[in-house]
Amino acid sequence: MNAHLPVLQVILPLLGAPLCMLTRSARLNWLITIAVSWSGFVISLLLAQQVWVNGPITYNMGGWVAPWGITYHIDALNAFVLIIVTMIAALVAPYARRSIQKEIDRHRQAVFYALLLLCQAGLLGIVITGDAFNMYVFLELSSLSSYALIAMGKRRRGLTAAFQYLIMGTIGATFILIGIGLLYNLTGTLNILDLAEQLNKHHLIATGNRTLITAFAFLTVGLSLKLALFPLHLWLPNAYSYAPSVVTIFLAATATKVAVYMLLRFCFTILGHGALFQMTLGKIILLPSLCAIFIGSIVAIFQYDIKRMLAYSSIAQIGYMTLGITMATPLGLTAGILHLFNHALMKGLLFMTMGAVIYRVDSVYLSDFRGLGKRMPWTMAAFVIGGLSLMGVPLTAGFISKWYLVKSALECGWWPVAGLILIGSLLAVIYVWRVVETAYFNPDHELEQRSCEAPLSLLLPMWILVIANIYFGINSDLPLSMAARAANLLLGVGV
Amino acid sequence: MNLIGHYNYLISIFLMMVGFFVVICRGNLIKKLIGLNIFSTSVFILYITMGKVAGGTAPIVVPGPGPHIYTNPLPHVLILTAIVVGVATTAVGLALTVRIKERYGTIEEDEIRLKDESL
Amino acid sequence: MHDHLILRIIAKMFIPFILLFALYVQFHGDYGPGGGFQAGVIFASALILYTLIFGLETAMRVVSPTALRILAASGVLIYGGTGVLCMLRGGNFLEYSMLAATPLAGQHLGIFLIELGVGTTVFAVMVMLFYGFSGRKDPSS
Numbered sequence: 001m002n003a004h005l006p007v008l009q010v011i012l013p014l015l016g017a018p019l020c021m022l023t024r025s026a027r028l029n030w031l032i033t034i035a036v037s038w039s040g041f042v043i044s045l046l047l048a049q050q051v052w053v054n055g056p057i058t059y060n061m062g063g064w065v066a067p068w069g070i071t072y073h074i075d076a077l078n079a080f081v082l083i084i085v086t087m088i089a090a091l092v093a094p095y096a097r098r099s100i101q102k103e104i105d106r107h108r109q110a111v112f113y114a115l116l117l118l119c120q121a122g123l124l125g126i127v128i129t130g131d132a133f134n135m136y137v138f139l140e141l142s143s144l145s146s147y148a149l150i151a152m153g154k155r156r157r158g159l160t161a162a163f164q165y166l167i168m169g170t171i172g173a174t175f176i177l178i179g180i181g182l183l184y185n186l187t188g189t190l191n192i193l194d195l196a197e198q199l200n201k202h203h204l205i206a207t208g209n210r211t212l213i214t215a216f217a218f219l220t221v222g223l224s225l226k227l228a229l230f231p232l233h234l235w236l237p238n239a240y241s242y243a244p245s246v247v248t249i250f251l252a253a254t255a256t257k258v259a260v261y262m263l264l265r266f267c268f269t270i271l272g273h274g275a276l277f278q279m280t281l282g283k284i285i286l287l288p289s290l291c292a293i294f295i296g297s298i299v300a301i302f303q304y305d306i307k308r309m310l311a312y313s314s315i316a317q318i319g320y321m322t323l324g325i326t327m328a329t330p331l332g333l334t335a336g337i338l339h340l341f342n343h344a345l346m347k348g349l350l351f352m353t354m355g356a357v358i359y360r361v362d363s364v365y366l367s368d369f370r371g372l373g374k375r376m377p378w379t380m381a382a383f384v385i386g387g388l389s390l391m392g393v394p395l396t397a398g399f400i401s402k403w404y405l406v407k408s409a410l411e412c413g414w415w416p417v418a419g420l421i422l423i424g425s426l427l428a429v430i431y432v433w434r435v436v437e438t439a440y441f442n443p444d445h446e447l448e449q450r451s452c453e454a455p456l457s458l459l460l461p462m463w464i465l466v467i468a469n470i471y472f473g474i475n476s477d478l479p480l481s482m483a484a485r486a487a488n489l490l491l492g493v494g495v
Numbered sequence: 496m497n498l499i500g501h502y503n504y505l506i507s508i509f510l511m512m513v514g515f516f517v518v519i520c521r522g523n524l525i526k527k528l529i530g531l532n533i534f535s536t537s538v539f540i541l542y543i544t545m546g547k548v549a550g551g552t553a554p555i556v557v558p559g560p561g562p563h564i565y566t567n568p569l570p571h572v573l574i575l576t577a578i579v580v581g582v583a584t585t586a587v588g589l590a591l592t593v594r595i596k597e598r599y600g601t602i603e604e605d606e607i608r609l610k611d612e613s614l
Numbered sequence: 615m616h617d618h619l620i621l622r623i624i625a626k627m628f629i630p631f632i633l634l635f636a637l638y639v640q641f642h643g644d645y646g647p648g649g650g651f652q653a654g655v656i657f658a659s660a661l662i663l664y665t666l667i668f669g670l671e672t673a674m675r676v677v678s679p680t681a682l683r684i685l686a687a688s689g690v691l692i693y694g695g696t697g698v699l700c701m702l703r704g705g706n707f708l709e710y711s712m713l714a715a716t717p718l719a720g721q722h723l724g725i726f727l728i729e730l731g732v733g734t735t736v737f738a739v740m741v742m743l744f745y746g747f748s749g750r751k752d753p754s755s
Contacts, residue, residue, distance in 0.1 A: 007697075007707040015694040018687035062700075063709035133573050140580045147587050156598040160607055163591045167518060167527060170584050174535050177577060181542050184570070555646065579651065586743050593750055 002046070006059040006072040009043045009082065009128055012036050013121035020114035026097075026106075029113035034093045036117060040124070041083075041090040048079040048482070058130070066130075067194045073130030077486035080337065080479075081127045081261045084344045088253040089120050091348065091461040096246045098457050099355045103244040104152050112152060116250065119145040123258050132180045132190045135262065136173065139226070142258075143169045146251055150243040161238035168225055168235040175222030176262075182215035183270075196270045205272050219266050220281055227259035229285070229322060230292035233315045240311035245355030248307065252314055253348035257340045260321050264337075267325075268490035282326040289326060290420060292319030297427035301434070306364045307354050309431055310347070313390065316424060317343045323417070324405055331408035333487035334480070339401035341479045342389070345472065346398055349386040349465040353379050356454035356462065366438055373440035375452050380439050382462045387432035389469045392425045396473040400480065503544035510537035522604035524595065528588045535581045539574050546570035618667070625667040632660035643729050644722060650729035654736025661737075662744050670748055679745055682738045689735030696727040 016036040020029040050057060056075040058066070065071075074082075100112055122142025126135050147169070151162035184190055186209065187198035199205050204212050221232075228236040236256075240248050267281055296316030303309035321343070324336025354364055356379045361368050373380045385396065392402035402425060409418040453459070472479055498505070510533055517530025551566035596602050599610055640653030665673035697708045705712035710724020 004701055004707065007701075011694055011697065011707065015691065015698075018690040018694075021683055021687040060706055061708055063706045063711065133576075137576055137580065140584070144580075144583055144587055147591070151591055151594070156595075157611060159591055159595045159598060160611070163524060163588065163595065166584065166588050166591065167531060170531055171515075171518070171534065174538055177535075177538050178541065181538065181545065181570070185545050553647075575651065589747065593747065597750075 002050075004059075005043050005047050005050070006057060006074055006128060007061070009040060009047065009086075010072075010121055010125045012040055012043075013117040013124065017114045017117040017121065020110065020117060024110050026109035026113070029110050030093075030097045033096065033113045033117060037086070037089040037093040037120070040120070041086040044079070044082040044086040047074055048083055051076060051079040052482075067189050067191050070129065070131045070134050071191065072128050073193065074128060075486075076482065076489050077264065077337070078127045078261065080482045080486050081257065081340065082124065084257055084341055085120070085123050085127065085254045088250060088344055088348050091464060092116075092246055092250050094457055095249070095352060095355070095461045098455055099246050099359060100244060102359050103154065103246075105154065108152055112149070115145045115149050115152075116246070118142075119149060119250070123254055126258050127261055130192050132183065132192055132195065134190075135265075136177055136180055139176065139262075140173055142255065143173060143226075146247070146255060149247040149251075150239050152247070153242060153244045155242055157238070158242040158244075161235075161242040165235040165239045168232075172222045172225030172232075175218045175225070177222075179215045179217075179219030179222060179266075182211055182218065186211050186215070192265060192269055196272070199270065200272065216266070216271065216281065220263070220284070223259055223263045223266070224285075224288070227256050227263065227322075228315055228318055230288040230295065230315065230319065233292070233296075233318075236315060237308050237311040240314065240351075241305055241308040245351065245358055249348055249351040249355060252311075252351050253344040256314070256318055257344060260318070260325070260336075260340060263322075264325065264333075264490060282328050285322050286326045289319045289323040290417070292316055293323070293420065293424040294427075297424055297431070300431045301427065303431075304366045306357075306366060306369070306435055307351070309435075310350050310354065313428065313431065314343075314347060316428070317347070317390075320401070320405060320421070320424075323421075324401075324408070327408055327412055327414075328491070329408055329412060330484070330487050330491055330493060331404060331411055333490060334484045335401055335404035335408055337486050338404060338476075338479055338483040341483070342397040342401045342472065345465055345469050346386050346389040346396075349382060349462060349469060350390065352458070352462040352465065353383040353386065356458045359454055359458060360452045366434065369435055369438040369442075371439070371443045373436075374443070376454060377451075378459055379454050379462070382459075382466050383439070384436055385466050385469060387428075387436065389473070390432060391428045394473070395470065397469045397476070399473055400476045404480075503540070507537040507541040507544075510534075510540065524592045524602045524604065525589075527604075528585060528592070531588070532581065532585060535577070535584075539578060539581075542570045542574040542577070621667055625663055629660050629664055632656060632663070636660065640729065640733050641726075644725050650732025650734075651736055653729075654733040655740055657733070657737045658740035658744070661741050665744065665748070670745070674745070677741065679742070682742045682745070686735050686738035686742065689731045689733070689738060692731030692734065693728055696724060696731065700724070 013036050016032050020032055023029060047057065051074055056073060059072040060066070061070045061072070063069070096113070096116070100109055104112055119142050122138045122140075122145060125138030126142065129135055129138060147162050147166045150165060151159050180190070183195060186204060187195055187202075189195055189198055199212070225232045240252060243251070293316050296312050296314075296319060300309045300312035300316065303312060317339070321336045321339045324332045324334075324339060327333070356376065357364055357369070357372065360376060361372070389396035389398035392398040402421065406418045406421050409421065514530045514532070514534030514537060518527050518534060521527055521530065546567040546569065548564055548566050551564040554565040554568040557563050592602055595607065599607050601607060601610075636653045636657035639648040639656060640650065643649035643653070661673065661677060664676065700709045700712050701707055703712040708724070708728075711717035711720040713720040713723045
């Protein structure tokens with residue numbers, strides 16, 4: 001059975017979704033979702049262990065070998081991203097039941113799990129597949145289910161947010177489709193490893209083939225739309241703030257990460273090992289990344305809807321990831337890839353506290369946080385730790401990736417950039433502090449007596465993430481060595 | 496290798512820009528979806544013409560001797576998948592539009608924005 | 615729609631042929647042009663024509679939304695199940711050659727089952743979409 005793990009990773013959620021459609025019972029579907037998500041997590045750990053010991057795994061779909069058939073190819077990079085996605089899915093699954101009972105109409109609850117599993121299958125598919133067109137299909141699978149998921153909330157603004165995301169997301173996906181088409185036109189192959197080989201063999205990269213440049217222009221713009229890089233981020237704040245909490249947690253912690261993964265795959269694995277990327281695309285992405293860090297953080301300071309504030313902070317954090325990528329040095333890439341993992345930890349945690357607040361207070365406006373420090377002590381303590389991690393305070397996970405980011409900026413001699421990273425962290429202090437101040441130092445005397453802590457099923461996943469945030473802040477060897485290995489693989493040094 | 500020789504690219508670029516223009520400049524949600532469909536259709540045409548081999552026939556085994564020239568079926572198969580994806584996108588978009596109409600009473604973007612701000 | 619005699623007669627004449635053509639496209643898919651996608655859509659179009667002529671309630675008596683949901687899910691399950699069956703018989707996922715005694719027979723059986731799953735799902739989803747949109751009441755009227 002070990003040999004079939006790569007395909008099981010995708011087909012378990014893919015077959016779980018129709019199973020959820022067969023029943024009308026939300027409870028049964030919830031159990032299916034938990035079973036599928038947890039087995040997915042175990043599979044991804046086993047895969048990572050295999051990759052770590054034996055090197056890359058290739059799985060031929062239908063027994064057709066590489067350039068002709070679709071293959072699943074797992075190396076250090078996507079094994080790491082698989083763990084991020086399945087880990088969040090496994091934590092979101094137990095959280096989902098109580099949260100959606102509150103936030104989604106009764107008759108839609110059963111379908112919700114089917115869509116959640118489909119979205120999960122799509123994201124895992126993007127990460128695991130070694131075929132460019134297959135990637136596009138899985139991308140659309142995950143996007144379509146996330147449009148439907150975002151629209152599921154009770155508030156009507158969720159509908160317009162989902163529509164806006166649908167328009168922008170489809171344009172992005174179509175751009176990616178054009179890019180893949182042009183690459184196929186050039187090389188006659190869709191397999192990612194084969195694409196890299198063909199481009200090299202025909203000296204298309206060295207001579208600056210114009211079709212190749214066009215293809216990458218389309219791919220970069222399309223992927224930037226999907227990962228919400230600064231000027232193309234407009235869909236993200238609305239989608240995150242009006243979606244049901246569970247959807248926000250899942251998408252914020254996984255969807256943009258997977259898009260970043262796609263960018264890494266196309267720009268490094270296909271386009272050779274970073275030298276060309278650093279000269280061209282990297283320079284182009286640098287400015288939007290810096291703008292994202294600044295404008296995202298500054299806009300976040302002025303938000304009164306805290307979920308929306310965290311959405312803008314996500315845009316800023318995505319800026320950190322792409323910033324690490326633009327450096328295209330082993331250290332910078334390590335920082336960027338590590339930040340994928342750490343950001344999933346902290347944003348998953350922060351949005352989980354938002355879900356708990358919505359569960360009890362029914363609102364996430366800043367004024368409604370008054371006195372919550374006393375009324376929901378565990379939830380708000382989790383928020384504080386998540387916030388500390390977001391700022392990058394030592395002994396939290398966020399510190400490690402910021403530290404490496406600053407270190408690699410200094411290594412490249414980008415002094416101003418290193419300074420800007422630090423200022424970005426200070427901005428994070430401001431927007432997190434606003435919430436902490438309201439929750440702890442702005443008491444609401446009328447309600448103070450009534451404690452209304454969130455139920456255990458919401459607190460437990462939340463506190464697992466709290467512990468993870470602290471543990472990986474103190475002992476960061478495991479994710480760090482995996483990220484470093486992935487970075488070396490992408491740059492083609494010393495594997 | 497002149498401009499006319501690449502007319503298939505010109506057509507798909509033209510369609511793409513038409514679709515893009517409609518998506519950006521029209522406030523009506525249905526019109527936006529139509530624009531989006533034209534936009535993706537242009538990519539379908541790009542793929543389909545890509546697979547055409549001059550003088551090639553449909554890739555079904557032809558009886559008789561000699562090598563036959565076949566059109567490359569792979570881009571066509573790929574685009575069949577993309578068309579299905581397009582259908583699904585349109586369906587989701589229309590379903591959202593129907594529910595927006597039910598909740599807001601309008602499908603004009605500026606009116607929706609006014610109603611959201613008045614809350 | 616009770617007095618459109620010509621429409622009703624013509625539709626009644628056409629629907630069996632449309633269904634038959636859909637089945638032809640479905641089962642001829644391994645030898646010639648055709649396959650599950652196309653057959654599913656053609657099959658659905660017959661039911662949609664029926665709905666247009668005889669009304670939504672009548673059509674829902676023929677194929678109920680619940681049945682459609684089960685069909686849509688089971689189509690995907692047939693597809694995935696075939697793949698898993700290949701795995702259980704010692705091949706990779708979707709390696710049809712493992713399904714029967716000889717690889718040739720296996721390939722035939724495999725693609726037949728896959729197309730059956732695709733056809734079922736496409737048919738069910740198409741009709742579901744049509745039911746979903748035509749069943750909604752306009753709140754303004």
